[in-house]
Amino acid sequence: MGIISRFKSIMASNIHAILDKADDPEKTIDDFMRSMSSDLGQVKAETAAMQAEERRAKRALDEASADIGKLQRYADKAAESGDEDAARRFLEKKAELSGKTASLQAAYDQAATNAGQMRQMQDKLAADLGALEERRTRLKGTLAAARAQQKVNDLGSPLTGKHGVFEEMEKKANLAYEEAMAIAELRAEPADTLDEELARLDKHPDEGATSEEKAAEAPLRGTKKE
Numbered sequence: 001m002g003i004i005s006r007f008k009s010i011m012a013s014n015i016h017a018i019l020d021k022a023d024d025p026e027k028t029i030d031d032f033m034r035s036m037s038s039d040l041g042q043v044k045a046e047t048a049a050m051q052a053e054e055r056r057a058k059r060a061l062d063e064a065s066a067d068i069g070k071l072q073r074y075a076d077k078a079a080e081s082g083d084e085d086a087a088r089r090f091l092e093k094k095a096e097l098s099g100k101t102a103s104l105q106a107a108y109d110q111a112a113t114n115a116g117q118m119r120q121m122q123d124k125l126a127a128d129l130g131a132l133e134e135r136r137t138r139l140k141g142t143l144a145a146a147r148a149q150q151k152v153n154d155l156g157s158p159l160t161g162k163h164g165v166f167e168e169m170e171k172k173a174n175l176a177y178e179e180a181m182a183i184a185e186l187r188a189e190p191a192d193t194l195d196e197e198l199a200r201l202d203k204h205p206d207e208g209a210t211s212e213e214k215a216a217e218a219p220l221r222g223t224k225k226e
Contacts, residue, residue, distance in 0.1 A: 010039070010121050015128050019135065029136045033129060040125040047118035054115040057108035064101050068094055 015032060019025050075090035 010124060013128075015132060026136070026139055029132055029139065033132050033136070036125050036129050036132070040122065040129065043118060043122045043125060047115065047122050050111065050115040050118050054108070054111040057104070057111040061101070061104045061108045064097055064104050068097050068101065071097065 019028055019032075071090045071094035075087045075094065078084070078087035078090060
C-alpha cells in the first residue's frame, strides 16, 4: 500500500504545534515543505490508481448483481413454462454467483475505503502545504524586519544618539559653513588696505596727527636723520 499505511500519522499531524516547538522554525518549515511536497506527489499518483481500482471493483460488483437478477428472472420464466430442469440450472448458477458476490462486495468496500483515505490525505497535505507557505512568508518577513532592526541597533540610534550618524553629519556641515563664512569675510575687505595706509604714513608722517603727536614725533625724526 505504501503511503496508505501512513494515513493515521498524516491525518493526526499538527504542523503548527510542531513549528511552535521548533528551535529553527524557518528550517523546519522548509524541511516540512520538501517532505510534504514529495508525499503529495506520491498521494496524487496513488489516489488516481486507487480511484481506478474503486471503479473497477464497482463495475464487477454491479455486473454480478445484474447477472444474479437475470438468472432469477430466467428461473422464474422456466418454472412458469414448466421447464423445471432449466429453472433449477438457473438457480444453481445464481447461487454460485451469489457466493462470489460477497468477495466482490468486500473488494469494492476496501477499494472505496482506500480511495477515500487517499483523497483525505491529498486534501490534508494540500491544506498543510498552503498553511506552511503562508506561515513561511510571514516568518521570512518577520525575520527580515528583525535583521534590519538589528543593523539599526548595531549602528546606534541615528536620530537621537549622542554620536549618531545624522548628528555627526550635522556637526561637519556646521563646521564647513563657519569656515566658509570666515573666508568670505576676509575676502570682502580689500587686500591692499593695510599696505596703502603704511605707504601713506611713510610719505606724510604728520598727516592726520594731532599737535601733541607731532611734538612727540619731532625728536624721533631728528634721531632718524642723524
